[in-house]
Amino acid sequence: xxxxxxxxxxxxxxxxxxxxxxxxxxxxxxxxxxxxxxxxxxxxxxxxxxxxxxxxxxxxxxxxxxxxxxxxxxxxxxxxxxxxxxxxxxxxxxxxxxxxxxxxxxxxxxxxxxxxxxxxxxxxxxxxxxxxxxxxxxxxxxxxxxxxxxxxxxxxxxxxxxxxxxxxxxxxxxxxxxxxxxxxxxxxxxxxxxxxxxxxxxxxxxxxxxxxxxxxxxxxxxxxxxxxxxxxxxxxxxxxxxxxxxxxxxxxxxxxxxxxxxxxxxxxxxxxxxxxxxxxxxxxxxxxxxxxxxxxxxxxxxxxxxxxxxxxxxxxxxxxxxxxxxxxxxxxxxxxxxxxxxxxxxxxxxxxxxxxxxxxxxxxxxxx
Ligand code: AOF
Ligand code: ZN
Numbered sequence: 001x002x003x004x005x006x007x008x009x010x011x012x013x014x015x016x017x018x019x020x021x022x023x024x025x026x027x028x029x030x031x032x033x034x035x036x037x038x039x040x041x042x043x044x045x046x047x048x049x050x051x052x053x054x055x056x057x058x059x060x061x062x063x064x065x066x067x068x069x070x071x072x073x074x075x076x077x078x079x080x081x082x083x084x085x086x087x088x089x090x091x092x093x094x095x096x097x098x099x100x101x102x103x104x105x106x107x108x109x110x111x112x113x114x115x116x117x118x119x120x121x122x123x124x125x126x127x128x129x130x131x132x133x134x135x136x137x138x139x140x141x142x143x144x145x146x147x148x149x150x151x152x153x154x155x156x157x158x159x160x161x162x163x164x165x166x167x168x169x170x171x172x173x174x175x176x177x178x179x180x181x182x183x184x185x186x187x188x189x190x191x192x193x194x195x196x197x198x199x200x201x202x203x204x205x206x207x208x209x210x211x212x213x214x215x216x217x218x219x220x221x222x223x224x225x226x227x228x229x230x231x232x233x234x235x236x237x238x239x240x241x242x243x244x245x246x247x248x249x250x251x252x253x254x255x256x257x258x259x260x261x262x263x264x265x266x267x268x269x270x271x272x273x274x275x276x277x278x279x280x281x282x283x284x285x286x287x288x289x290x291x292x293x294x295x296x297x298x299x300x301x302x303x304x305x306x307x308x309x310x311x312x313x314x315x316x317x318x319x320x321x322x323x324x325x326x327x328x329x330x331x332x333x334x335x336x337x338x339x340x341x342x343x344x345x346x347x348x349x350x351x352x353x354x355x356x357x358x359x360x361x362x363x364x365x366x367x368x
Pocket of ligand 1: 022051
């Protein structure tokens with residue numbers, strides 16, 4: 001590993017501390033004479049960028065330093081001023097960038113501006129890792145759609161509930177904490193009406209040791225508006241609609257009176273051929289709201305509908321070392337399924353992570 005790669009690896013690690021959607025996670029390390037003089041990361045959208053935090057820590061010591069940044073420094077006025085100007089003003093001499101920024105407001109112009117100001121810029125150090133870190137951000141700016149992940153928590157025999165409907169809990173504490181972290185990093189968390197009626201989920205992010213983590217947009221896919229007005233997800237929105245926004249996606253033309261003024265947004269969307277919410281229309285709607293990643297938390301009918309619509313990009317299966325059996329106990333993916341193995345949704349090879357006692361399997365859904 002070269003010296004540049006070592007510093008970049010440190011910057012990548014720092015970046016993962018952020019909860020930045022719809023912004024990318026970015027880390028920055030400032031090095032002078034082989035020593036770190038400042039480092040920082042982007043914590044949450046609307047707050048200063050990684051470079052600005054690192055520069056603030058370095059103060060005068062940034063003069064003549066090399067900046068290792070996991071993403072091309074921005075050159076636009078967004079929620080915050082451009083990082084290029086801050087780096088130039090601080091007297092940074094060299095900038096090492098892992099990958100260019102796909103945001104149309106930047107796209108190479110950040111690097112060009114730094115070079116015009118006389119800084120030397122190197123691009124491409126640990127690029128694959130930097131792209132993987134912000135996969136949703138790249139996916140969104142390259143396709144115009146959010147990255148959609150199907151999340152399942154199941155027993156080893158593929159059940160997501162017992163035959164009586166018991167679901168609490170299938171996986172252990174570590175796996176559940178991990179899911180809350182994912183929720184906090186996701187643009188939106190989705191659940192189908194079946195799951196809302198069966199489990200009454202809050203769909204918020206709760207992180208141990210963090211009293212007010214960033215919250216995703218919560219979405220209930222409810223074709224015929226059966227969401228009970230007193231369910232936990234709605235109560236949360238009523239208490240604090242700014243922090244806990246809730247959107248109900250339906251095909252029903254008229255939102256019921258009970259929901260008016262409750263802090264819940266009801267959106268009527270076109271229906272698919274089965275009379276359910278058209279998931280393409282829903283995905284496009286989320287994209288217009290700058291939702292770059294969506295965690296679909298079930299249930300099994302909604303998961304199958306996302307696969308059938310060709311919209312699911314990846315699957316994340318938490319598998320608990322438990323067996324529950326029961327031919328009527330629901331499994332991870334339901335709907336009608338496919339008739340033959342030739343029609344099966346093909347996945348990439350798994351990556352495996354242990355969150356004892358559970359395991360997590362992750363794979364991409366390959367295009368049909
Ligand atoms: C950087 N460093 O740490 C981040 C960058 O609304 P704003 O002002 O926060 O701008 C968001 C855009 O800035 C985002 O889409 C991406 O292009 C860039 N993010 N750039 O130089 C950072 N988070
Ligand atoms: Zn910036």
